[in-house]
Amino acid sequence: MRALLCKAWGGPESLAVEDVPSPRPGAGEVVVAVKAAGVNFPDLLMIQGKYQVQPPLPFTPGVEFAGVVTEAGAGVAGVRPGDPVVATVAFGAFAEACVVPAASVLPLPRGVDFAAAAGFTVAYGTAWHALEDRGRLQPGETLLVLGAAGGVGLAAVTLGAALGARVIAAASSDEKLAVCRAHGATDTINYSTQDLRARLKALVGAKGVDLVYDPVGGSLTEPALRSVGWRGRYLVIGFAGGEIPRLPANVTLLKGSSIVGVYWGAWREHEPEASRRAMTALLDRLGDGRLRPYVSARYPLARAAEALVALARRTATGKTVIEPEA
Ligand SMILES: NC(=O)c1ccc[n+]([C@@H]2O[C@H](COP(=O)([O-])OP(=O)(O)OC[C@H]3O[C@@H](n4cnc5c(N)ncnc54)[C@H](OP(=O)(O)O)[C@@H]3O)[C@@H](O)[C@H]2O)c1
Structure with missing residues (x-):
């Protein structure tokens, strides 16, 4: 072969x-x-x-x-x-x-x-584990997705919208953001041409975002973390940008916020029953057309x-x- x-x-x-x-x-x-x-x-x-x-x-x-x-x-x-x-x-x-x-x-x-x-499996398994299990995303909350038109990013946009969140998609081009809108994002940020923190302030005001999903890392992470509101959660998904950020710990103290690690592969090893149940439920949604x-x-x-x-x-x-x- x-x-x-x-x-x-x-x-x-x-x-x-x-x-x-x-x-x-x-x-x-x-x-x-x-x-x-x-x-x-x-x-x-x-x-x-x-x-x-x-x-x-x-x-x-x-x-x-x-x-x-x-x-x-x-x-x-x-x-x-x-x-x-x-x-x-x-x-x-x-x-x-x-x-x-x-x-x-x-x-x-x-x-x-x-x-x-x-x-x-990888994209939706990761997004589900992140949003539902690690991030405890609630209907009506605001979700910011970085690298939102990528594999795990777009799955989070789609699932976040399906879970009833207001989804803000952030990506590097208007073409990518159009794809995100077609998959459930209601607001968008082009971080090649717009200042991430200023645009987020304009979108959510002083309340901040409830949940951030970050598969990119690098220089986007600190402004995104600073945009999290009271009791917000910051999901560390990956570092596609190539740089692992170092973060000021005082930001989490001031906001009562959490930085939460997400590793789908390790979840499958540590909690095989729970992860298999989640994948079976996701495949059901794929089968009946709720997820496309x-x-x-x-x-x-x-x-x-x-x-x-x-x-x-x-x-x-x-x-x-x-x-x-x-
Ligand atoms: N934690 C987990 O369990 C888990 C599981 C799967 C994947 N991951 C991680 O999640 C990240 C994304 O994986 P993926 O399969 O979704 O990748 P992907 O489809 O290539 O998407 C990655 C996105 O990152 C952005 N990006 C920014 N800087 C980049 C650079 N220098 N090179 C490439 N992309 C860059 C791009 O969006 P813009 O151009 O819009 O910035 C791109 O759409 C990776 O770091 C991967 O290791 C983590």
Whole structure:
């Protein structure tokens, strides 16, 4: 089978598509023919050796996919060849086939296409864990989302609006903000051309925002934290901007506010039952059309590196997927 290979730490330009042996299932595992795999910012970090997970070289990047089970190993019950499924893996999804523990696949909701499901689990799993579980977002509260047109950002815009919040989307271009409005943002801030703190003051006044969702970090974080109101919460999602901010602790004292860490992957390890229940509920909403993920670009496996370049250059919006059979 063909797979994208990372043979040395570096940027997307050093990745190559090569023939590798097809995977066989061990006991308790299934092999899935990958129909579509979601592209995530952590893929970029992983190929550079900058992510929490550092696979031995060479390896195939890609952490989420949707496809069809082709083979089941000994002792597998409840999943059969022919079943359409979605799954998350530590790495290995940018390939024609992927082997996973049968216990970690979930049924693809009926009527949902592979591309929509492939980019769903990480973005919506993270946004749900952040907003519902860590942020305790309440209907009527104000939610500020930074990097709002990106993968985890747009999922937070969509979920925040669905949870009844007033969503303020902040991003680097008017085109990205138009995408956010189409997915439930009622107010927008272009932080390339507008001062974030001044614009937030104009939008929410002295009350401040209740919840901030920050996948970007860097110089945006301190003005956003200072814009939080009494008992507000600040969700640390990631550092796509490349810089981990240092924050003045007195700001939290003055506001009675909290800085809250969010790591979806660790939640799944520490609280597997709760996270699986949440994902099942999210997939139900995907299946009945209440959630409609925005897939803005699809690439064949041969051009998978270009998909990663688009994330690195900030030109991607919503979710980008790789389709190995295209
Ligand atoms: N905590 C968790 O459990 C968890 C789970 C998944 C992902 N993450 C993290 O969340 C962040 C976003 O991931 P994603 O998959 O949503 O990425 P993405 O789709 O590429 O979105 C990232 C957004 O960050 C903004 N950005 C600002 N500076 C950037 C830069 N130098 N390079 C790239 N983007 C930049 C971009 O928006 P603008 O151009 O509008 O600024 C972009 O839309 C990453 O740091 C990732 O590691 C965390």
